[in-house]
Amino acid sequence: MALRTSPEVGGMGHSIKRKEDPRFIRGKGNYVDDLQLPGMLYLDIVRSPFAHATIKKIDAAKALAVPGVLAVITGQDLAKYNLHWMPTLMSDTQMVLPVEKVMYQAQEVAAVLATSRYTAADGVAAVEVEYEPLPVVVDPRKALEPGAPVLRTDKKDKKDNHIWHWEWGDRTATDQAFAEAQVSVKQDIYIPRIHVASIETCGCIAQWDKVNGKLTVWMTTQAPHAIRTVFALVAGHVGLAEHKIRIISPDIGGGFGGKVPVYPGYVIAVAASVLTGKPVKWMEDRMENLQADSFARDYHITAELAAKKDGRLTAIRIKTVADHGYTDAAANPSKFPAGLFHICTGSYDFKAAHVEVDGAYTNKPPGGIAYRCSFRVTEAVHTIERMADIMAHELGMDPAEFRFANFIKPEQFPYKSALGWEYDSGNYAGALRKAMDRIGYAELRREQALKRERGLLMGIGISSFTEIVGAGPSKHFDILGLKMFDSCEIRIHPTGKAIARFGTKSQGQGHETTYAQILAEELGIPAADIQIEEGDTDTAPYGLGTYASRSTPVAGAAAAVAARKVRDKARQIAAHLLECSPDDLVWEPGKFSVKGAPNRFKTIQDIAFAAYTNHPAGMEAGLEAVSYYDPPNLTYPFGSYICVVDIDKGTGEVKVRRFVAVDDCGNIINPMIVDGQIHGGLTMGFAPALLEEISYDEIGNIQGGSFIDYLVPTAVETPKWETDKTCTPSPHHPLGAKGVGESATVGAPAAIANAVVDALWHLGVRHVDIPITPAKVWKLLRERGVTE
Numbered sequence: 001m002a003l004r005t006s007p008e009v010g011g012m013g014h015s016i017k018r019k020e021d022p023r024f025i026r027g028k029g030n031y032v033d034d035l036q037l038p039g040m041l042y043l044d045i046v047r048s049p050f051a052h053a054t055i056k057k058i059d060a061a062k063a064l065a066v067p068g069v070l071a072v073i074t075g076q077d078l079a080k081y082n083l084h085w086m087p088t089l090m091s092d093t094q095m096v097l098p099v100e101k102v103m104y105q106a107q108e109v110a111a112v113l114a115t116s117r118y119t120a121a122d123g124v125a126a127v128e129v130e131y132e133p134l135p136v137v138v139d140p141r142k143a144l145e146p147g148a149p150v151l152r153t154d155k156k157d158k159k160d161n162h163i164w165h166w167e168w169g170d171r172t173a174t175d176q177a178f179a180e181a182q183v184s185v186k187q188d189i190y191i192p193r194i195h196v197a198s199i200e201t202c203g204c205i206a207q208w209d210k211v212n213g214k215l216t217v218w219m220t221t222q223a224p225h226a227i228r229t230v231f232a233l234v235a236g237h238v239g240l241a242e243h244k245i246r247i248i249s250p251d252i253g254g255g256f257g258g259k260v261p262v263y264p265g266y267v268i269a270v271a272a273s274v275l276t277g278k279p280v281k282w283m284e285d286r287m288e289n290l291q292a293d294s295f296a297r298d299y300h301i302t303a304e305l306a307a308k309k310d311g312r313l314t315a316i317r318i319k320t321v322a323d324h325g326y327t328d329a330a331a332n333p334s335k336f337p338a339g340l341f342h343i344c345t346g347s348y349d350f351k352a353a354h355v356e357v358d359g360a361y362t363n364k365p366p367g368g369i370a371y372r373c374s375f376r377v378t379e380a381v382h383t384i385e386r387m388a389d390i391m392a393h394e395l396g397m398d399p400a401e402f403r404f405a406n407f408i409k410p411e412q413f414p415y416k417s418a419l420g421w422e423y424d425s426g427n428y429a430g431a432l433r434k435a436m437d438r439i440g441y442a443e444l445r446r447e448q449a450l451k452r453e454r455g456l457l458m459g460i461g462i463s464s465f466t467e468i469v470g471a472g473p474s475k476h477f478d479i480l481g482l483k484m485f486d487s488c489e490i491r492i493h494p495t496g497k498a499i500a501r502f503g504t505k506s507q508g509q510g511h512e513t514t515y516a517q518i519l520a521e522e523l524g525i526p527a528a529d530i531q532i533e534e535g536d537t538d539t540a541p542y543g544l545g546t547y548a549s550r551s552t553p554v555a556g557a558a559a560a561v562a563a564r565k566v567r568d569k570a571r572q573i574a575a576h577l578l579e580c581s582p583d584d585l586v587w588e589p590g591k592f593s594v595k596g597a598p599n600r601f602k603t604i605q606d607i608a609f610a611a612y613t614n615h616p617a618g619m620e621a622g623l624e625a626v627s628y629y630d631p632p633n634l635t636y637p638f639g640s641y642i643c644v645v646d647i648d649k650g651t652g653e654v655k656v657r658r659f660v661a662v663d664d665c666g667n668i669i670n671p672m673i674v675d676g677q678i679h680g681g682l683t684m685g686f687a688p689a690l691l692e693e694i695s696y697d698e699i700g701n702i703q704g705g706s707f708i709d710y711l712v713p714t715a716v717e718t719p720k721w722e723t724d725k726t727c728t729p730s731p732h733h734p735l736g737a738k739g740v741g742e743s744a745t746v747g748a749p750a751a752i753a754n755a756v757v758d759a760l761w762h763l764g765v766r767h768v769d770i771p772i773t774p775a776k777v778w779k780l781l782r783e784r785g786v787t788e
């Protein structure tokens, strides 16, 4: 059957067409969507209503008749330059525009170039595409069954939908521990696909300067340097050399992992600018962002725990099927196709562990990027924390006491886990004890018992998570071979003011404040006198960017190390000015003074001036330094969260009554920013626990492709967060700091899910998959004969 359809089919409408639409009137800012260039052209994308279909014909005639439409770009056009496919970060391949078939609903089919955003949208509506639908596979477990339709027919030797098998740990020791276990539990857990839904969608302006042969792209990317290298590798053959590419990430309205990948829109905008010689802008709308950008999670997990009767855990065994959509475009370090999922031993002292993951292709958008999490850590934490609760309940132990019995103890650090990680520092019992005191745990358990007698449903859930953030070390971590270090370059001007540039890129985390604080602390220059810059590849030193809470562990450390190099040179200059030996000088923030003669001193500003006017003979002028910091280890922030829920038996609604979060990210640079990170992270943990999910029907129609169905929490739904801290510094970070940006997103969902199951366990409920919607709970209650 050949169908003729317009792009509106399947909810892919481009209804924003009228110039007076208030959604296009924006305040002036420094976001891509705020930027305008003279003579700029606009790109809009025709998207597929089908999840799997052969493209029979693309008819651009009506679109080209729309006044202002200049061109309709297809895969065939890009194929002439071999730009219709591009590599993914996991060395798979992804279509820029299709030549033969589409692989998921909302996939890019063609692009319309026009003189305004509105005419581009009108052009998209006028493009007619004939499709021949193909069988659709949306369940990765079915995709792996023998006889399933093979999706990646472009890979000539591919005979199935299996992408890779990855396993870690000691299978024999683990199987033996299970064979000898006094108690074991097993549970299927599905962690559904979710989407980061940043306030700002993705977009770019590509500007090809044909006089200088230079390409500048302002784009919403979390990793500008890596993108520059990828562009040079992909388009080198058409003349785009790396020194002629400048990527600028201006202000970014949230990234959370979703702005790490290269999306087809960026590439088409670049190609269109090179072909026309004009600046070309592409900016997704909200539905395109939700439906077509890389997604997170989609893990089908079977987990098992083994323990002794006294509650001591002995082994963990996990098998997982990972749905990667039609291509493996995960943003993982290349050595770890399942990310850092093998942090799944969590905060507990296991002797044996084994984990296996199989990646599968399905008819969905590319996937496996993060949702504010360091490469599959949320999936790992959710699994171990849910399983710990199931085991505790099975043994009849209080979940807190069960955790205390199994925590890695402070004296065991640095701790080598059964899956090979070396945890740097931790005090898990300390954080849980503090959270229990803060929430009044014993009293809540008494209240729960009384309420249960009255038939009321109240639950208390704990999540005592371990994070793992700060990739590198470069010996284990690379993306497309690029080693995962990060950088800081500082220049002190003659008058003592400074500029510092970094290889990371803030998306709202406040790097401008915290990096300036680090440098101010290390150099004694007021923070207001230090200009912080990130995100311009022509000026910033090379770095791998900001995601996976790596900025503080890596670039923050680079700032400290670069500042210390500046201080070393400043000491030499001060000794020259004070006519003494460098060893006779004492540093205190802001000045060097002579030992025993505190009145003989030179301030950092005096020294900076001398560096350009009166530096010692034989020394190079200037006061600057750069550090490319390769961390010796990751950092392991952690926390204990306790959640109290009440469940409405009539509607199945779960109400989070209280939520106490005790976090530990080592030494804190800026407490207010850290609190902000935790509050936002908790909300982004609450969201997938109770609200957010993207699912598909059996023919690949997306459910959750707009904010009508994809339930991002507002202030109305969001609980009041009660936060607290402990402080266990990282022994290897120059400032004792650990990352924090993702801790709360990682730790929160399990606390909420555990609270819900805790409320329902006596009814025979062992597990509920997130999101725990009122409909799911209502059904569980009715199945057990519970009515209002």
Ligand code: CDP
Residues within 6 Å of the ligand: 509, 510, 511, 514, 515, 546, 547, 548, 549, 550, 551, 552, 553, 556, 665, 666, 667, 668, 669, 670, 671, 673, 674, 677, 737, 738, 739, 740, 741, 742
């Ligand atoms: O990589 P990303 O910036 O997303 O995450 P991060 O390194 O965890 O930092 C998030 C924000 O919290 C940054 O502004 C950090 O400087 C700040 N932070 C802090 O003040 N103290 C810490 N120990 C960790 C982070």
